[in-house]
Amino acid sequence: MADARNIWQGIQLPSEEQYLACIRCGLCLSVCPTYRETLRETDSPRARLMLFRKVIAGELEMSHGFTDKMYRCLDCLACNAICPVGIKPGDLALAARSVIHQAKPQPWIKPLIFGGLFPNASLMETCMMPMLLYQRLGIQRVVNTLGLTRRLPTRLRDYERMLPSLPVRSLRHRLPETTPARGPRKYRVAFFLGCFQNMIFADASAATVRVLARNGCEVVTPKNVKCCGMPHLGYGDVATARALARHNIDILEKLDADAIITDCATCGSTLKEYGAHLLADDAEYRDKARAFSVKVKDVAEFLGAIPLREPEHPLKTRVTYHDPCHLRRGQNVWREPRRLLQLAGAELIELREADWCCGSAGTQAITHYASSMQILARKTENVAKTNAAIITAGCPGCQLQLGLGAQRAGLKVQVQHPIQLLDRAYNDR
Amino acid sequence: MLPNTLCKELSSIVGREHILTSPEDLVAYSYDGTSVEHRPDAVVSPLDVEQISRVMQICNREAIPVTPRGMGSGLAGAAVPMSGGISLCLTRMNRVLNLDAENMMAHVQAGVVTADLQAQVEARGLFYPPDPSSIKHSTIGGNVACNAGGPRCLKYGVTGDYVMGLTVVLADGRILQTGGKAIKNVTTYDLKNLFVGSEGTLGIVTEVLLKLIPLPKFARTAMAVYPMLEGASATVNNVLRAGVLPATMELMDHTTIGTIEEYLRLGLPTDAAAILIIEVDGGDEDTVTKEIETIGRVCRESGASEVRVAKTEQERNDLWRGRRSVSPSLARRRPNKLGEDISVPRAAIPEAIRRIKAVGDKYNLPISVFGHAGDGNLHPNILYDKRDPAEVRRVEQASRDIFGIAVELGGTLSGEHGVGVLKLPYLGMAESPIEIELMQAIKRVLDPKGILNPGKKFPCSC
Numbered sequence: 015m016a017d018a019r020n021i022w023q024g025i026q027l028p029s030e031e032q033y034l035a036c037i038r039c040g041l042c043l044s045v046c047p048t049y050r051e052t053l054r055e056t057d058s059p060r061a062r063l064m065l066f067r068k069v070i071a072g073e074l075e076m077s078h079g080f081t082d083k084m085y086r087c088l089d090c091l092a093c094n095a096i097c098p099v100g101i102k103p104g105d106l107a108l109a110a111r112s113v114i115h116q117a118k119p120q121p122w123i124k125p126l127i128f129g130g131l132f133p134n135a136s137l138m139e140t141c142m143m144p145m146l147l148y149q150r151l152g153i154q155r156v157v158n159t160l161g162l163t164r165r166l167p168t169r170l171r172d173y174e175r176m177l178p179s180l181p182v183r184s185l186r187h188r189l190p191e192t193t194p195a196r197g198p199r200k201y202r203v204a205f206f207l208g209c210f211q212n213m214i215f216a217d218a219s220a221a222t223v224r225v226l227a228r229n230g231c232e233v234v235t236p237k238n239v240k241c242c243g244m245p246h247l248g249y250g251d252v253a254t255a256r257a258l259a260r261h262n263i264d265i266l267e268k269l270d271a272d273a274i275i276t277d278c279a280t281c282g283s284t285l286k287e288y289g290a291h292l293l294a295d296d297a298e299y300r301d302k303a304r305a306f307s308v309k310v311k312d313v314a315e316f317l318g319a320i321p322l323r324e325p326e327h328p329l330k331t332r333v334t335y336h337d338p339c340h341l342r343r344g345q346n347v348w349r350e351p352r353r354l355l356q357l358a359g360a361e362l363i364e365l366r367e368a369d370w371c372c373g374s375a376g377t378q379a380i381t382h383y384a385s386s387m388q389i390l391a392r393k394t395e396n397v398a399k400t401n402a403a404i405i406t407a408g409c410p411g412c413q414l415q416l417g418l419g420a421q422r423a424g425l426k427v428q429v430q431h432p433i434q435l436l437d438r439a440y441n442d443r
Numbered sequence: 444m445l446p447n448t449l450c451k452e453l454s455s456i457v458g459r460e461h462i463l464t465s466p467e468d469l470v471a472y473s474y475d476g477t478s479v480e481h482r483p484d485a486v487v488s489p490l491d492v493e494q495i496s497r498v499m500q501i502c503n504r505e506a507i508p509v510t511p512r513g514m515g516s517g518l519a520g521a522a523v524p525m526s527g528g529i530s531l532c533l534t535r536m537n538r539v540l541n542l543d544a545e546n547m548m549a550h551v552q553a554g555v556v557t558a559d560l561q562a563q564v565e566a567r568g569l570f571y572p573p574d575p576s577s578i579k580h581s582t583i584g585g586n587v588a589c590n591a592g593g594p595r596c597l598k599y600g601v602t603g604d605y606v607m608g609l610t611v612v613l614a615d616g617r618i619l620q621t622g623g624k625a626i627k628n629v630t631t632y633d634l635k636n637l638f639v640g641s642e643g644t645l646g647i648v649t650e651v652l653l654k655l656i657p658l659p660k661f662a663r664t665a666m667a668v669y670p671m672l673e674g675a676s677a678t679v680n681n682v683l684r685a686g687v688l689p690a691t692m693e694l695m696d697h698t699t700i701g702t703i704e705e706y707l708r709l710g711l712p713t714d715a716a717a718i719l720i721i722e723v724d725g726g727d728e729d730t731v732t733k734e735i736e737t738i739g740r741v742c743r744e745s746g747a748s749e750v751r752v753a754k755t756e757q758e759r760n761d762l763w764r765g766r767r768s769v770s771p772s773l774a775r776r777r778p779n780k781l782g783e784d785i786s787v788p789r790a791a792i793p794e795a796i797r798r799i800k801a802v803g804d805k806y807n808l809p810i811s812v813f814g815h816a817g818d819g820n821l822h823p824n825i826l827y828d829k830r831d832p833a834e835v836r837r838v839e840q841a842s843r844d845i846f847g848i849a850v851e852l853g854g855t856l857s858g859e860h861g862v863g864v865l866k867l868p869y870l871g872m873a874e875s876p877i878e879i880e881l882m883q884a885i886k887r888v889l890d891p892k893g894i895l896n897p898g899k900k901f902p903c904s905c
Binding site: 034035036037038039040041043044053054055056058061064065068074075077079080083097098099100 | 463465466467468470471472474475476477478488514515516532534535537554556558577579580581706768770771772774775778779780
């Protein structure tokens with residue numbers, strides 16, 4: 015094995031303090047969704063930390079196998095939260111991906127998607143065109159009526175089913191630059207258009223803007239923000255994530271808003287990290303990033319802190335709620351969405367293991383299909399027990415996954431963003 | 444590395460995906476809850492007793508070492524495959540086979556997580572008391588193999604006290620079933636207890652029949668704060684003499700309290716010399732309340748400056764969360780820790796703690812002492828930094844001194860963690876040559892080729 019010091023020249027490694035104190039107690043195994051499904055030590059946070067540590071020390075090769083193990087982590091943050099020593103094994107798995115990315119760039123497809131596509135909103139929208147046509151021209155209906163998808167392998171059929179009804183026009187083209195407050199203006203907030211929300215769950219974000227306006231917010235929606243950077247961090251490309259962060263800060267800080275609102279759990283947790291971590295070593299942006307991150311609020315978090323108008327048409331529907339990892343552990347926001355649902359009049363049924371990862375984890379359903387589906391099955395089973403008409407989650411990744419879970423199990427449960435229920439209770443459309 | 448033909452033979456038994464040989468997998472199965480490391484040549488994860496039997500026949504034929512393993516939370520290195528060979532991982536065998544409410548017994552596979560079993564039996568109004576701190580990340584098989592204890596042992600006893608029967612795969616693949624649901628049984632040697640605490644050196648524990656008891660309906664927990672360590676130690680015997688048998692009496696010294704508080708912010712008294720966490724439980728609320736009141740009085744008479752009784756379930760949970768987090772949270776102070784597990788007669792606790800503290804001063808090492816004061820099982824943890832070779836040497840000396848203290852006071856090296864490899868060099872200090880020879884002789888009968896977890900528990904006779 016080569017001398018460890020030479021291998022790492024010019025590569026940014028995590029500091030020893032981040033992993034040295036792991037005493038391998040194994041407590042993280044008890045909460046790790048990947049371990050609890052496979053019951054294989056290699057799929058545990060403890061093992062991922064250990065493998066990374068061995069690679070850094072030059073005692074284990076940075077092989078394809080190693081890369082695969084680091085990509086199995088769902089970044090659900092459960093290990094970070096439970097570690098009694100204060101180690102963050104989840105963060106280390108991401109750090110390992112960054113080291114892999116620096117040392118051996120990934121094959122062409124990932125750089126294309128994450129380097130070129132995600133940062134560019136209009137390019138992404140163009141790429142969604144074929145899927146939109148598939149739905150709008152009625153092909154999807156024909157295909158489904160004829161049962162053509164039955165000829166597809168289960169996996170492709172799942173991806174086909176996962177696709178929700180797409181909006182005709184992305185939200186970017188529909189939302190005005192400024193949405194005035196209804197009634198007297200009490201706050202001026204900036205709304206961060208997330209990629210997923212913009213293209214797939216545009217209705218949820220439209221509802222977010224309506225609910226904010228209903229509660230005295232003037233909502234400014236800049237159209238030229240770019241991806242929050244999480245997909246890049248997930249694939250170890252820290253440099254692109256930093257560039258995106260700087261771009262978004264430049265756009266949003268000019269707006270002089272009281273708060274920067276997002277309705278995507280992942281965007282929120284990433285935007286909040288700009289100051290604390292991502293740009294902490296950037297002399298020019300450090301202070302701006304900190305000021306920026308302080309203003310970032312999940313929509314439920316923001317609404318939880320201001321007086322809200324009572325809805326005129328309370329729902330009286332049986333609803334349950336799934337805690338997205340990046341909202342519950344990433345931002346410690348979990349009471350607020352439940353309160354919004356109750357305000358909307360919903361009969362809230364608490365979901366068993368509500369904060370257990372659904373297995374979506376960005377692109378895991380595609381890159382680690384089998385384990386992602388196993389983890390989803392556990393979630394779906396719990397959803398079924400609630401007998402709820404609607405399951406809510408403030409995260410587009412979770413929503414796609416939960417929808418797929420319901421379809422696979424033949425459950426008649428709708429998947430929505432919590433804000434959509436409150437919007438319906440206000441009935442402002 | 445295992446020859447390819449052998450791998451094929453093993454995969455035909457358990458399935459290809461349940462034989463792991465990649466470098467990453469071998470690293471993942473090279474450790475347990477200690478700093479001991481050694482990679483196996485392959486990891487085999489069987490699904491049932493039959494599969495294990497067939498795997499053992501092959502390993503015995505080829506003389507391949509086999510180290511059984513659950514979730515790898517052991518604190519003595521017992522599950523580390525020191526001789527290579529096969530790491531036999533039993534986590535897939537995680538089914539509760541039968542819950543017999545009438546006879547109050549649970550028949551479980553070895554890979555069932557202890558906390559999962561407890562939750563299942565408690566839902567039926569039954570109780571499986573052993574509660575090692577690793578309750579959420581250790582398995583029944585591992586608990587049996589190490590005869591795991593925990594805070595509740597004072598009143599309820601250790602894992603072995605609940606083992607009614609065992610299914611054990613022997614080294615040559617024969618399947619031994621011993622014990623059963625008959626509560627009294629004197630027709631054989633007590634063979635099942637031979638395997639309890641044997642750390643995988645005599646056979647593979649694959650299924651366990653466990654005794655259950657009625658779930659106590661009420662519990663009250665108190666924390667007593669002591670300005671002097673002696674008061675805490677004296678309390679233990681004074682409480683028992685007052686006619687109360689608490690479920691637990693857990694002691695934490697000054698160093699331990701400070702570490703926990705830094706991590707959890709529970710509002711523990713960081714200036715105290717020691718605290719005791721005492722819990723009483725039972726089926727009658729009035730009795731439980733009276734007992735906790737008696738305990739409060741005895742604590743104050745024994746030198747406690749303050750006694751806080753948890754008023755809500757949240758307060759009670761906080762106290763226990765603090766206690767359970769002690770061991771791992773110590774790593775916040777220094778990167779490494781050596782957790783010892785000495786056991787002394789109850790009356791010797793004050794003297795043991797005094798001497799251990801003196802050892803810490805002598806070698807200039809922080810030593811945190813906590814443990815199950817009610818049964819004399821103490822966990823002195825030496826905190827250090829492995830990167831400093833001089834410090835590592837001092838840790839070794841301090842560790843030997845601590846074992847010496849335990850033996851001088853009429854105690855032993857390990858109360859509940861086991862010997863594994865970590866305590867092997869010191870075994871002669873506590874066990875007589877006859878005991879060691881007898882263990883070697885028993886081992887030869889059950890495992891003539893010496894393939895079961897070789898080099899653990901006692902020095903090899905070969």
